[in-house]
Amino acid sequence: MHTHTHVPSRRDFFRTALGGALAGASVLELAFHRAAWARAQAPAAGPQLFDIEKVADGVYCALARAQAMINSNAAIFVNSQDVLVVDAHSKPSAAAALIAQIKKEVTPKPVRLVVNSHFHWDHMQGNSAYKAAGKVDIVASEPTKQLMQQEAEKRLKAALEQVPQQIAALRSRAAKATSAGEKAFCAEQIRQMEAYQAEMKSFSLELPSIAFAKSHIIKDRAHDLHVEFHGRAHTAGDVIVFCPQKRVVATGDMIHGFTPYIADGFPRIWPKTIDSVGGRAFEQILPGHGPVHHNRERMIHMRNYIEELTARVEEGKRAGTPLAELQKAITVASLKSLQSNGYQKFLEANLYKYFPNFGPATPLQTNVNTNIEEVYKNLERA
Numbered sequence: 001m002h003t004h005t006h007v008p009s010r011r012d013f014f015r016t017a018l019g020g021a022l023a024g025a026s027v028l029e030l031a032f033h034r035a036a037w038a039r040a041q042a043p044a045a046g047p048q049l050f051d052i053e054k055v056a057d058g059v060y061c062a063l064a065r066a067q068a069m070i071n072s073n074a075a076i077f078v079n080s081q082d083v084l085v086v087d088a089h090s091k092p093s094a095a096a097a098l099i100a101q102i103k104k105e106v107t108p109k110p111v112r113l114v115v116n117s118h119f120h121w122d123h124m125q126g127n128s129a130y131k132a133a134g135k136v137d138i139v140a141s142e143p144t145k146q147l148m149q150q151e152a153e154k155r156l157k158a159a160l161e162q163v164p165q166q167i168a169a170l171r172s173r174a175a176k177a178t179s180a181g182e183k184a185f186c187a188e189q190i191r192q193m194e195a196y197q198a199e200m201k202s203f204s205l206e207l208p209s210i211a212f213a214k215s216h217i218i219k220d221r222a223h224d225l226h227v228e229f230h231g232r233a234h235t236a237g238d239v240i241v242f243c244p245q246k247r248v249v250a251t252g253d254m255i256h257g258f259t260p261y262i263a264d265g266f267p268r269i270w271p272k273t274i275d276s277v278g279g280r281a282f283e284q285i286l287p288g289h290g291p292v293h294h295n296r297e298r299m300i301h302m303r304n305y306i307e308e309l310t311a312r313v314e315e316g317k318r319a320g321t322p323l324a325e326l327q328k329a330i331t332v333a334s335l336k337s338l339q340s341n342g343y344q345k346f347l348e349a350n351l352y353k354y355f356p357n358f359g360p361a362t363p364l365q366t367n368v369n370t371n372i373e374e375v376y377k378n379l380e381r382a
């Protein structure tokens with residue numbers, strides 16, 4: 001049940017970019033990955049994809065810059081002998097670029113552990129670059145491994161099938177554009193989408209080598225790292241990486257700076273899962289997208305938004321209110337959680353920054369409407 005138009009719109013683009021719609025497949029060619037690795041290390045590697053921010057001693061966050069096909073952030077934990085990285089972006093060349101950037105800016109120690117916080121394409125399609133760079137274990141929850149097996153290749157195929165349509169839409173937008181800036185923006189988006197398309201034709205799925213049920217604990221001289229499953233949330237398999245000594249947690253898409261993506265989510269359980277994570281002693285959050293959180297305020301806002309929206313949709317659905325009516329009734333202004341201490345503005349600023357196609361012309365209500373639809377569909381999930 002889609003309420004949006006079939007003409008590729010900014011909203012379709014947004015949904016695809018953020019979305020579940022991805023993951024793909026064919027046979028991995030090591031030569032290709034070596035080439036991607038070499039390209040990423042070469043001076044002409046293209047525009048920088050990440051900004052690495054120090055969060056605590058031995059803890060860094062690689063903040064993904066905006067791209068047509070979104071990359072996740074990565075959390076970087078420097079251990080005594082090696083490095084653990086949380087999340088692997090949307091494509092091997094992005095992961096290879098980060099490996100090179102870590103060497104240059106953070107440490108010469110090798111990345112020996114990668115955690116996939118969940119199964120979405122923008123967090124794991126770069127796994128194979130870590131394999132190509134050296135010996136590595138990839139860690140995830142059992143549900144995440146299973147979802148990767150079931151969904152990754154199917155979703156990538158579906159997403160790649162949409163790319164020509166998205167490029168055509170950008171071309172027609174460029175043709176109508178009145179400013180040089182907009183034309184250049186469209187040209188750059190097209191360039192990025194074509195590069196993605198070309199690279200992902202030879203994508204090979206790299207599954208986790210370690211899959212666990214509740215937790216996987218790494219004890220290192222530098223610190224302990226607890227990879228933990230606290231319950232279903234954004235997907236059936238989200239994990240966090242908690243470091244008790246540095247009082248930080250990496251949260252994937254369970255807690256971040258965008259409106260949530262709920263199509264694969266569990267709206268009634270998600271807030272409780274965040275509460276369980278909140279029982280850990282941390283001060284800073286390294287999210288899957290958006291800026292580092294230096295306190296818990298935005299975590300609480302996101303939790304409250306999901307809870308409030310779910311309660312409103314549940315009430316309406318029980319009363320037999322059609323989805324389209326709920327989307328009219330549940331406005332941004334009427335959601336207390338969004339009105340709490342600048343949360344609406346915080347979300348808007350991040351969306352405009354990270355989804356250049358989703359500019360101020362697209363109000364936050366568009367995302368709220370998408371969330372209402374997702375919650376409406378997934379309300380009964382437990």
Ligand SMILES: [Zn+2]
Pocket residue numbers: 118120234253261
């Ligand atoms: Zn996700």
Ligand SMILES: [Zn+2]
Pocket residue numbers: 018072120122123253288289
């Ligand atoms: Zn994501």
